[in-house]
Amino acid sequence: GQNIDQPTEMTATEGAIVQINCTYQTSGFNGLFWYQQHAGEAPTFLSYNVLDGLEEKGRFSSFLSRSKGYSYLLLKELQMKDSASYLCAVKDSNYQLIWGAGTKLIIKP
Amino acid sequence: ETGVTQTPRHLVMGMTNKKSLKCEQHLGHNAMYWYKQSAKKPLELMFVYNFKEQTENNSVPSRFSPECPNSSHLFLHLHTLQPEDSALYLCASSQDEGGAYEQYFGPGTRLTVT
Numbered sequence: 001g002q003n004i005d006q007p008t009e010m011t012a013t014e015g016a017i018v019q020i021n022c023t024y025q026t027s028g029f030n031g032l033f034w035y036q037q038h039a040g041e042a043p044t045f046l047s048y049n050v051l052d053g054l055e056e057k058g059r060f061s062s063f064l065s066r067s068k069g070y071s072y073l074l075l076k077e078l079q080m081k082d083s084a085s086y087l088c089a090v091k092d093s094n095y096q097l098i099w100g101a102g103t104k105l106i107i108k109p
Numbered sequence: 110e111t112g113v114t115q116t117p118r119h120l121v122m123g124m125t126n127k128k129s130l131k132c133e134q135h136l137g138h139n140a141m142y143w144y145k146q147s148a149k150k151p152l153e154l155m156f157v158y159n160f161k162e163q164t165e166n167n168s169v170p171s172r173f174s175p176e177c178p179n180s181s182h183l184f185l186h187l188h189t190l191q192p193e194d195s196a197l198y199l200c201a202s203s204q205d206e207g208g209a210y211e212q213y214f215g216p217g218t219r220l221t222v223t
Contacts, residue, residue: 004151031209042113042199042214043152050209087152095207096165099151 002026004100006088011106012078020073020086020103028093034062034073035087037102043087046073075105083107112136115200115215122190123223130185130218132200138213140206141183143175146197146217158183159206190222 003025012018024032031050035043049055049064049071061074075082085102092098113134122128134141143155157165158177172194174186183200197219201212 008149033211042216044214045211048209048211089152091209096154097212101149101151 002092002098004088004090004098006086006100006103008101009104009106011108012075014078014080014107014109016078017074017076018078018105020075020088020105022071022073022088022100024069024071024088024090024098024100026090026092026098029066030091030093030095032062032064032071033089033091033097034071035089037085037087039084046086078107080107080109113200113202113213113215115198115218117218118216119219119221121221121223122187124190124192126190127186127188129187130198130200130220132183132185132215134181134183134200134202134213134215136202136213138202138204139180140203140210141177141180142201142203142212143183143185144199144201146199152199156185157206164206187220190220192222195220195222 006022034046036046037043047062049062054063059076064071085104087102088100089097116131140159142157145153154167155169156175161177172189176184197217199217200215203212204210
């Protein structure tokens with residue numbers, strides 16, 4: 001079966017750095033997405049990786065290793081507004097998005 | 110503002126009621142999706158429409174019936190639901206179903222079945 005694993009919850013301190021990991025086992029691979037979802041709101045797109053390596057976008061970076069079935073989202077200079085759930089999703093060989101259950105990130109002052 | 114709107118935002122219905130959820134996208138996209146989101150579970154894809162044609166129906170019970178009259182509008186008709194159908198129902202759209210296109214989500218309808 002197809003599976004996306006990510007930690008259920010993480011806690012970090014304002015101003016610090018946090019890394020949210022995602023491992024996947026899917027039928028084929030056509031890219032990996034990260035989304036942010038604040039409580040009670042819609043998920044919003046953060047990043048897309050299809051080739052190995054690091055993609056940087058301001059305070060957020062996303063890394064992919066296709067051989068290891070692994071990705072991480074790195075958040076720097078954490079702010080209170082970064083408290084949210086972070087969803088990892090992979091497009092399989094049929095271009096269907098397979099979703100992880102999300103990681104709830106709690107930022108403490 | 111993501112360009113995808115959903116109504117109603119909240120809905121409480123009895124098991125014998127019939128109701129409909131509405132989704133509209135103002136982004137010129139060709140693909141639209143219905144998802145079910147339950148607490149601490151992955152997003153469950155229910156239906157996909159690409160160029161108004163249904164391309165996915167992920168073993169969804171017949172008490173959920175989708176309708177896509179044009180590429181901007183998507184409905185989810187509900188009848189004789191069960192309490193376990195209580196969840197957040199999210200609509201999304203993307204430029205196309207395939208490829209590297211990200212999905213844009215609406216704010217969701219919080220459904221409670223009593």
